Amino acid sequence: MPTPRTYGEITGYPVGSTFRNRTELAQSQVHRPLQGGICGGKDGAESIVVSGGYIDDEDFGDEILYTGQGGNDPNTKRQIAHQQLTLGNAGLVRSQLEGYPVRVVRGAQGDPVHSPVQGFRYDGLFRVADHWSETGVDGFRIWRFRLVELESSDRPRQTVDLARPVGPAGRAEAVIQRLIRSTPEANAAKRLNDYRCQVCGLRLETPTGPYAEAAHIRALGRPHDGPDRLSNILCLCPNHHVLFDTGAIVVDDDGIVRDAMSGKEIGKLRVDLGHAINFAQLTYHRQTHKR
Numbered sequence: 534m535p536t537p538r539t540y541g542e543i544t545g546y547p548v549g550s551t552f553r554n555r556t557e558l559a560q561s562q563v564h565r566p567l568q569g570g571i572c573g574g575k576d577g578a579e580s581i582v583v584s585g586g587y588i589d590d591e592d593f594g595d596e597i598l599y600t601g602q603g604g605n606d607p608n609t610k611r612q613i614a615h616q617q618l619t620l621g622n623a624g625l626v627r628s629q630l631e632g633y634p635v636r637v638v639r640g641a642q643g644d645p646v647h648s649p650v651q652g653f654r655y656d657g658l659f660r661v662a663d664h665w666s667e668t669g670v671d672g673f674r675i676w677r678f679r680l681v682e683l684e685s686s687d688r689p690r691q692t693v694d695l696a697r698p699v700g701p702a703g704r705a706e707a708v709i710q711r712l713i714r715s716t717p718e719a720n721a722a723k724r725l726n727d728y729r730c731q732v733c734g735l736r737l738e739t740p741t742g743p744y745a746e747a748a749h750i751r752a753l754g755r756p757h758d759g760p761d762r763l764s765n766i767l768c769l770c771p772n773h774h775v776l777f778d779t780g781a782i783v784v785d786d787d788g789i790v791r792d793a794m795s796g797k798e799i800g801k802l803r804v805d806l807g808h809a810i811n812f813a814q815l816t817y818h819r820q821t822h823k824r
């Protein structure tokens with residue numbers, strides 16, 4: 534039996550609630566583990582603690598670049614091994630895919646501008662906007678997550694217990710997040726490809742017209758800062774969009790689409806003559822999903 538997870542606000546602990554120590558914090562259920570920074574497993578992550586445990590963490594207030602767990606020496610806080618995409622790290626990826634909100638707790642050891650002076654403070658719900666791997670300050674591979682604070686209007690009004698849905702549709706629907714990026718560039722990429730997936734060629738027909746998704750090769754926003762330009766956008770079907778964003782498929786320098794896990798060739802990227810792709814961004818995509 535997996536641990537039943539509680540996503541969203543915990544009744545009785547509004548944003549700004551403070552805790553003297555990890556024991557108090559764990560008892561509140563806001564963040565249940567006594568030691569780990571991530572409360573999660575491969576089914577999802579419900580909360581994290583940001584408290585300066587990892588040298589690569591960066592806190593911008595409403596946006597946090599968070600380092601996954603594992604591979605560090607708790608005494609020196611330096612990385613001494615590669616991090617794996619398992620346990621809490623896999624949980625944060627699952628929360629990104631499912632749109633689960635993550636409770637963020639800051640500890641006094643974190644960034645001085647955004648952290649409490651002492652103890653721990655619950656700072657609200659964030660969504661996982663992005664994940665990637667990189668080589669950390671100490672030379673080992675780390676997994677990184679970009680968390681973005683949810684607007685108060687996006688927050689579920691009450692605790693969401695996915696193990697026990699309430700009502701016919703279930704409260705889980707309230708937390709589904711879908712990033713919609715309808716920019717002129719994204720629309721142009723779809724039109725140029727006639728709404729056909731550049732990996733599999735599928736063109737989805739719906740009663741109101743064709744449907745495709747625009748996938749930025751090098752992600753927008755911190756820290757990648759990919760451009761919203763045609764040369765950085767692929768037109769994909771929803772399936773291949775998810776596989777591309779999670780690094781399950783990559784495109785090599787010859788334009789061959791491969792299964793990242795097995796290296797098996799899936800096909801050749803279909804490129805319309807009017808839609809030039811910047812292959813340097815595809816290289817960046819491969820590197821940031823190295824496992």
Ligand SMILES: [Zn+2]
Binds near residue numbers: 773
């Ligand atoms: Zn496809």
